[in-house]
Amino acid sequence: MEELKGKPENKSQITPFNSYSGYLKRKYRTRAYRVSVDAGFSCPHRGSDRRNPGCTFCDEYGSRAVYQEEVHKTGDRFVSLKNQIERGIGFLKKRYGAEVFLLYFQAFSNTFAPIEELKQIYDYCLNQYSFAELIVSTRPDCISAEVADLLASYMKRGIDVWTELGLQSSRDETLLRINRAHTVRQFKEAFQLLRQRGIKITVHVIFGLPGENKREIMGTINYLAGLEPEGIKIHNIHIPRNTMLYEEYMAGELTVPSSARHLEYVVDALELLPPKTVIIRLTCDTPSERLGIPAVFWNKSLFYKKVRETMLKRNKWQGRLAKFKQEEKDDR
Ligand code: SF4
Numbered sequence: 001m002e003e004l005k006g007k008p009e010n011k012s013q014i015t016p017f018n019s020y021s022g023y024l025k026r027k028y029r030t031r032a033y034r035v036s037v038d039a040g041f042s043c044p045h046r047g048s049d050r051r052n053p054g055c056t057f058c059d060e061y062g063s064r065a066v067y068q069e070e071v072h073k074t075g076d077r078f079v080s081l082k083n084q085i086e087r088g089i090g091f092l093k094k095r096y097g098a099e100v101f102l103l104y105f106q107a108f109s110n111t112f113a114p115i116e117e118l119k120q121i122y123d124y125c126l127n128q129y130s131f132a133e134l135i136v137s138t139r140p141d142c143i144s145a146e147v148a149d150l151l152a153s154y155m156k157r158g159i160d161v162w163t164e165l166g167l168q169s170s171r172d173e174t175l176l177r178i179n180r181a182h183t184v185r186q187f188k189e190a191f192q193l194l195r196q197r198g199i200k201i202t203v204h205v206i207f208g209l210p211g212e213n214k215r216e217i218m219g220t221i222n223y224l225a226g227l228e229p230e231g232i233k234i235h236n237i238h239i240p241r242n243t244m245l246y247e248e249y250m251a252g253e254l255t256v257p258s259s260a261r262h263l264e265y266v267v268d269a270l271e272l273l274p275p276k277t278v279i280i281r282l283t284c285d286t287p288s289e290r291l292g293i294p295a296v297f298w299n300k301s302l303f304y305k306k307v308r309e310t311m312l313k314r315n316k317w318q319g320r321l322a323k324f325k326q327e328e329k330d331d332r
Contacts, residue, residue, distance in 0.1 A: 016311040017270045017318040019304075020231070023278045032100035032132065035088035036107075039121050040077050043109035043139060045181060050108065055168075056178045056248070057206070059240040059290060078124055085128045102133035111138040111147045119150055126154065137164035141182045143190035152197035162200040164233065165190060170223035171216060174209050179244070184223075191227060202231030202280050207265045208257040209237060210248065214265060221269045225322055228274050235284035236262040241292040249293050259298040267310050275319035282307060 024032040045054030092098035134154050154161050167187045207217050239245045283303050
């Protein structure tokens with residue numbers, strides 16, 4: 001697989017970072033898309049009905065895409081999952097000409113259930129279609145050796161298994177302030193359980209959390225660069241109206257980075273990250289009807305365009321300042 005290993009040779013032909021779309025194109029040589037499902041899991045913060053307060057930036061949708069069906073409202077979980085998969089595949093085929101599909105458990109914490117229940121749900125969904133990947137989003141404190149073993153068992157089907165692990169910040173002080181209810185150490189333990197089994201890991205981080213400026217943000221990025229995750233999702237802070245963080249904002253207790261400031265953070269972060277780490281996202285999308293702050297932010301395609309242009313203009317590329325020796329890691 002072609003990878004970014006150093007300074008791009010031809011500026012006009014290459015994106016100066018290891019984009020997810022580029023990764024999927026190289027891997028599958030055709031149009032590959034994620035099929036997102038909401039299997040009705042909750043998270044340790046929110047209780048079974050998803051209503052308890054959780055992380056201060058999270059509203060009751062818990063990262064669920066707007067088009068996903070809420071399983072707990074529709075009654076039969078398996079009927080709902082079948083519907084979601086059929087609808088998702090149909091939509092992606094029609095809209096984008098998709099040919100390869102990746103099963104993505106996105107909403108809330110998708111390993112927060114007894115192991116038998118997890119297996120039943122993963123098995124059921126994977127048997128609905130010939131998916132090329134299983135992607136499971138969750139929290140660090142919802143990964144045990146037993147869960148990691150279950151996830152790893154799906155690699156025997158010849159598919160890639162990814163876990164998306166929320167960290168948000170590598171500072172315990174910040175995790176406490178945003179009510180994450182897990183520590184950096186718990187994140188590291190979960191990361192190692194997954195890594196030891198060959199499960200690919202995408203880490204979520206948020207830029208612009210309360211009490212964090214460039215120094216703290218780059219501290220998180222340097223921490224992650226040392227772990228060399230297979231993927232990273234960077235979100236600019238989005239504050240839905242119905243959250244504790246929105247109340248803090250309205251009380252004048254925090255500020256939110258502008259598009260231009262987020263761009264500067266992202267460019268600096270990309271230079272510190274290993275070239276192999278796939279950049280899954282660089283911004284967050286919260287539907288406008290739920291979003292409180294920021295009121296104005298560049299849309300995704302404009303933001304990506306500006307990142308590319310800025311990096312090329314300043315002669316920067318992903319990994320330029322990464323503190324590790326690529327040749328020692330190539331046989332990982
Ligand atoms: S762990 Fe995830 S779903 Fe649970 S409250 Fe935090 S952001 Fe929301």
